[in-house]
């Protein structure tokens with residue numbers, strides 16, 4: 001496979017930006033290393049993350065540190081005998097030609113790690129929004145990109161996005177086509193509750209952002225890192241559990257899930273990283289739960 005970039009990220013000013021599209025983070029977990037890679041970037045609008053009283057609080061807090069608030073489209077690779085890939089970014093696209101949500105860097109990033117799509121043994125999706133499922137299918141043919149991978153999706157998301165076509169933010173036709181083809185081949189496993197999906201990787205239901213939203217615990221030799229998907233959008237949310245994004249499918253359930261994840265991290269330690277954490281930085285809960 002060529003490592004050349006295709007799509008709208010070619011030559012883009014943010015292509016090598018370590019905070020967003022160029023983010024590359026090595027996260028030690030026991031004797032293994034989880035690699036955080038970014039498929040592209042998301043420019044955060046002012047009302048994206050906050051509270052009813054302070055809808056811009058997330059944006060304005062991040063702007064103090066980063067200036068222009070741009071987030072990565074995080075994907076996570078656990079190399080090994082059976083490589084595991086968690087999430088796939090947007091794919092080579094500029095969402096609605098708006099220049100605010102642009103992807104296409106995942107396959108080149110994987111190639112630089114010596115990983116071809118066919119090498120991926122397990123594909124784990126946090127949820128089916130387009131900025132996480134965009135590279136599941138080839139945009140031209142709808143064929144599965146990670147053709148050999150056993151693919152894990154939360155049952156609630158499969159029903160919401162694939163079966164019923166109800167979602168206000170629908171999945172792309174090529175993504176649906178690829179998922180249905182993987183299902184036809186018997187390569188799709190739907191997740192309820194908790195289950196191990198590969199050695200050292202456990203899926204944990206974390207609904208609210210979407211009905212079947214799932215987080216993944218990567219563990220080795222007593223250490224653990226939670227890959228949060230979109231359960232949280234920046235590390236500061238661990239201190240501000242009342243911040244929510246504007247498009248949680250079930251905001252009340254999403255808040256309960258954030259509370260549960262915070263309590264889990266407080267009780268068990270370890271780090272956590274969300275797909276849109278700037279720089280794909282790992283966060284930890286260091287203090288007691290604030291009064292939020």
Ligand SMILES: [Zn+2]
Pocket residue numbers: 129131132230275276
């Ligand atoms: Zn997202």
